Amino acid sequence: MNHLPAPAPVRRRAPLWPGGEHPAHGGLRWIAAVAAVYTAVQLALAVRGTSLGWDETVYVSQVTPGSEAAFFSAPRARGIAFLVAPVTALTSSVEVLRTYLAVLSGAGLFLALAAWRGLLPQRVLVLAGGLFAGLWITVFYGPQVMPNLWVALGALFTVGCFLRVAHGRSGPAGLAGVGAGTAFVALMRPTDAFWLLVPLAAVALRSRGARRPALIVALFAGGVIGCAPWIVEAYVAYDGLFARLRRAGEIQGHLGPHFAVDDHVRALNGRALCRPCDVPWKQPITALWFFALPLLVAGGVLAAARTRRAVTAQPVAGHPAVVPVATLVGVSMAVPYLLLVGYAAPRFLLPAYALLALPVAVCLAAVVGRVRPRGVAAVLAAALACHLVVQYVVLAGAIERSRDNRRAFERITAELHRQGVRPPCVISGAEAPRIAFRTGCASRQVGGHDGSITRDALGALAAEQPVAYIGTAGNRPPEFARDWRPVHLSGLRARPDLRAYLGPATHP
Numbered sequence: 001m002n003h004l005p006a007p008a009p010v011r012r013r014a015p016l017w018p019g020g021e022h023p024a025h026g027g028l029r030w031i032a033a034v035a036a037v038y039t040a041v042q043l044a045l046a047v048r049g050t051s052l053g054w055d056e057t058v059y060v061s062q063v064t065p066g067s068e069a070a071f072f073s074a075p076r077a078r079g080i081a082f083l084v085a086p087v088t089a090l091t092s093s094v095e096v097l098r099t100y101l102a103v104l105s106g107a108g109l110f111l112a113l114a115a116w117r118g119l120l121p122q123r124v125l126v127l128a129g130g131l132f133a134g135l136w137i138t139v140f141y142g143p144q145v146m147p148n149l150w151v152a153l154g155a156l157f158t159v160g161c162f163l164r165v166a167h168g169r170s171g172p173a174g175l176a177g178v179g180a181g182t183a184f185v186a187l188m189r190p191t192d193a194f195w196l197l198v199p200l201a202a203v204a205l206r207s208r209g210a211r212r213p214a215l216i217v218a219l220f221a222g223g224v225i226g227c228a229p230w231i232v233e234a235y236v237a238y239d240g241l242f243a244r245l246r247r248a249g250e251i252q253g254h255l256g257p258h259f260a261v262d263d264h265v266r267a268l269n270g271r272a273l274c275r276p277c278d279v280p281w282k283q284p285i286t287a288l289w290f291f292a293l294p295l296l297v298a299g300g301v302l303a304a305a306r307t308r309r310a311v312t313a314q315p316v317a318g319h320p321a322v323v324p325v326a327t328l329v330g331v332s333m334a335v336p337y338l339l340l341v342g343y344a345a346p347r348f349l350l351p352a353y354a355l356l357a358l359p360v361a362v363c364l365a366a367v368v369g370r371v372r373p374r375g376v377a378a379v380l381a382a383a384l385a386c387h388l389v390v391q392y393v394v395l396a397g398a399i400e401r402s403r404d405n406r407r408a409f410e411r412i413t414a415e416l417h418r419q420g421v422r423p424p425c426v427i428s429g430a431e432a433p434r435i436a437f438r439t440g441c442a443s444r445q446v447g448g449h450d451g452s453i454t455r456d457a458l459g460a461l462a463a464e465q466p467v468a469y470i471g472t473a474g475n476r477p478p479e480f481a482r483d484w485r486p487v488h489l490s491g492l493r494a495r496p497d498l499r500a501y502l503g504p505a506t507h508p
Contacts (some may be wrong), residue, residue, distance in 0.1 A: 029114045030126045038133040039106030044143045046399055047098040051406030053272065057437045060097075063089045064445060066440035070433040071450040074247035075237060077230050079187035080147040094406075098143035105142040108153040109133060112344050112354070115160030115177065118169055119364070120358065128361035132354050134388055136270070136395035137346045147188040148347040154185040158222075159329050159355060162200055166207065166214050166320050175214055175454060177245050178385045179222035186226025191248075192351060197223050199325075199332040201404035205491040207320040253342045253448045260337065263344035265290060271399045275343035286394055289387055293356065300359025301327055303366035323359050330355030404493050411490040413438045419487050420507045421466045427456060429470035430495065441466075446478070462503025473497040 052060060058070040062078065063085040072078075087100045120128075131207035132138055132152075141149045160179030167176040186193035197219055204216050206338035234244035249255045253275075265287045271279075325466045334352035335346070335446075368377050380425060416439050421427075426444050427436035433450075436443035444453040459480035461467055469481045470489075477484070484501040491498035 003462050015134065019418075023367070024243065028110075028114055028117065030122055031117075031129060034112055034113070034126055034129040034133060035106045035110035038109055038129075038139075038142070041133075041139055042102035042105070043099065045395065046097060046139055046143050047102055049406060050094065050095060050143075050402040051096065051401060051409060052434065052437070053144070053402075054431075054434055055403075057433045059145045060084065060088055061433070061437050064092065064437075067437060067440075070437065070443045071445065071452045073251055073449055074244050075191075075251055077147065077189055078233075079184070079188065079189070079226075080145055080150065082187070082454075083150065084145050097145070101145070102143040105149060105153070108150070108157075108385070112153045112156035112160065115157045115164065116358070119160065119167070121452070124358070124361045125363050127365060131360060132357040134391055135353060136391040137350060138353070139391075139395055140398050141350065143375050146347060148350045149187050150188045151192045152350040154181050154188065155192075155333060155351045157181045158185065158327060158352045159198065159200065162204075162215070162219070163320065163322055163325060165212070165218075166204070170231065174219045178215065179218040179225075182219055182222030183226035186223050187229065188226075190227045190230045193223050193226060195226050195333045195336060196329060196351075198326045203320050203325055203328070254338070258340060258342035260339070260344050261339055264338065264346070264349065265344075267344040267346050268394070270331040270394045271344075271346070272398070273343070274347045275345075277344050285390055288390075293360065296360040297327055297330075297356050297362045299363035299366075300361070303362050304359070307366075323362055323414050326355050326358045343464055401466070408490065408492045409434060409438055412498070415487065415489055416468060419502060419504065419508065421500075423465035425460070425468070425506075426461060427468050427470065428453075429468075430472065430498065431470055435468075435470060441468075459503075463505055466506040467503035468506065469501040469503075471499055471501060473499050477501045 021500040024089050027441065043317070058072065058076070059081045061067050061070040062072065064079045065088075077378060083104075084097060084101070087097050091097075104272050109129060109132075113125050116125055121508065122242065138149065161174050164170040164443045165178060170177070173174055182193060182197065185196055200219055204212070204219065230244075231241055232260060234241045238244035238247060260277075262281075262403040263274055266277055266279055267274040268290060269283040302321055304321065330352045333355070334349055335354075337348040341348070364380060368380065376445030412435060416435070421439055421441065423440040425439065427441045428444050428446060429437065432443040432445060435441075443450075446453060446455045446458055455478065458467065458469075462480075467482065469477055471477050471481075475487070477481075481501040481503075484503050485506070487500045487502060489500055
C-alpha cells in the first residue's frame with residue numbers, strides 16, 4: 001500500500017511590525033474612512049461662504065466662459081485650471097466649485113494611500129492619512145483652486161506605485177501609475193516634478209531591485225508629458241524655455257540660497273502668504289508639531305530599519321527600503337521652499353508633509369507597539385488631540401478671514417457697479433484680479449510681475465470705457481490718474497483704506 005508523504009509543516013511568516021500585523025494584511029475600508037472624513041470636514045468647515053483668493057481667481061478666470069482671463073505669470077502652470085474647467089464651464093458658484101474639489105481631494109487621498117497597500121501596514125497608512133488630513137493646511141486647501149495639495153497627492157501616489165513596481169508587486173498597472181502620477185504632478189507644478197523625479201531616478205539607478213528600464217522610462221516619460229503644455233507655452237509667450245525659467249525665478253525673488261525655515265514657522269499661524277516674512281512670531285504653539293516633525297521622521301526611519309526584513313511582505317536583497325525612500329522624496333520636495341525661496345506659504349510644503357507623514361506614522365505605531373505601559377499610548381493620544389485642537393483653531397481663523405474677504409469684495413463690487421464700472425471695463429492697481437473678476441472687467445497692470453499695459457495706453461483707454469485704478473488713501477495715485485474721480489471703498493481687513501480712482505468715461 002502506497003503512503004502519501006506527510007504534508008510539510010506550514011511556516012508562518014513572522015510579523016514585520018510590532019503588534020503582529022503584516023503589511024499585506026487589511027483591506028481598504030479604513031483608508032476609505034479616512035478619505036471620507038477628510039471630505040466631510042471640508043464640506044462642514046471650509047466650503048460655505050469663502051472667497052476666491054488672488055491666485056485662485058487667476059486660475060479660475062482662465063477657464064470661465066465670458067470672463068476676461070487674468071494675466072498668467074511665468075511660474076504658473078495650467079494643471080489646476082484644467083482640473084476645475086468642467087465645473088466653471090457650467091456654473092460660477094464658488095460653493096459648487098469648492099464642493100467638487102472637496103469630494104475630489106478626498107478621492108485623491110484614498111487613491112494616494114491605496115497605492116501603498118502591501119508596502120506598509122493598514123494601520124500605518126490610516127494613521128499617516130489622518131495625520132496629513134488633520135493639518136489645517138490640508139483642510140483649508142482641499143477645496144481651493146490651488147495646485148499644491150494636488151502635487152502632494154500626486155507625489156504620494158507616484159512614490160507608492162514606484163515602490164510597488166520596484167518590489168515586484170505590480171506590473172503594467174504600476175508602471176502606468178508611475179507615469180500618470182509623474183505627469184499629473186508635472187502638469188500641476190513642473191518645478192515640483194523635478195524635485196520628485198530626481199530622488200526617484202537616483203533610487204532606480206542605485207538599487208538593483210528598482211533598476212528596470214521600463215520604470216525609469218515611465219518616470220521620465222510622465223515628467224515630459226506633464227511638462228509639455230508649460231514648455232509649449234514657454235516658446236509661444238516667453239521666447240523659449242530658459243527665458244520662462246529666468247522670468248519665473250525673477251517673480252519668485254531670484255531663486256538662490258535662502259534660509260526660509262523660520263519664515264515657514266511664522267506662517268503656520270494661518271498666513272496664506274508671508275512675503276516679506278518679517279512679521280513677529282506671535283503664536284509659537286502653532287509650530288510645535290513642525291519642530292517635532294524631524295525627530296518623528298528620524299524615529300520612523302530607525303524603527304523601520306530595526307524591523308527585520310525591512311518593510312516589505314517579500315523582502316529581496318537589493319530592493320529599495322520603503323520608509324527611507326518616502327523620507328528621501330519628502331525631504332527633496334521640501335528643499336526648494338526651505339532653502340531656495342526667500343519667502344513662505346504653508347501650502348508650499350504640503351507635498352513634503354504628505355510623504356513624511358508615513359515615517360511619522362511608523363514611529364508612532366512602533367512606540368505604541370513596543371512600549372508596554374498603557375500610559376505611553378494615553379500620552380500620545382492626548383498629544384495628538386491637543387495637536388488637532390490647535391490645527392482647527394488656526395483653520396477657523398483662516399476660514400473666517402476668507403469669509404470676511406468675500407463680504408468685503410461683494411461690497412466693493414456693488415459700489416463700483418453703482419459708480420458706473422460695468423463691462424466692458426478695466427481694473428488696475430491693488431487687488432485688480434479679484435475685483436476685476438467679480439465686476440466682469442479685465443485686469444490690467446501697468447507694472448510689476450503682472451504688467452500687461454503701459455500707463456499711456458491705460459490713460460487712453462480710460463477716455464473710451466470705464467476704467468478704475470485701485471489704490472489706498474495713504475498713497476497718491478499714479479500721474480495718469482491724478483485727475484480721476486476718487487471713490488472710497490469699504491476695504492478688506494488687510495486693506496481698510498482702499499480707494500478707486502475712476503477714469504473720465506466712468507459715470508454713475
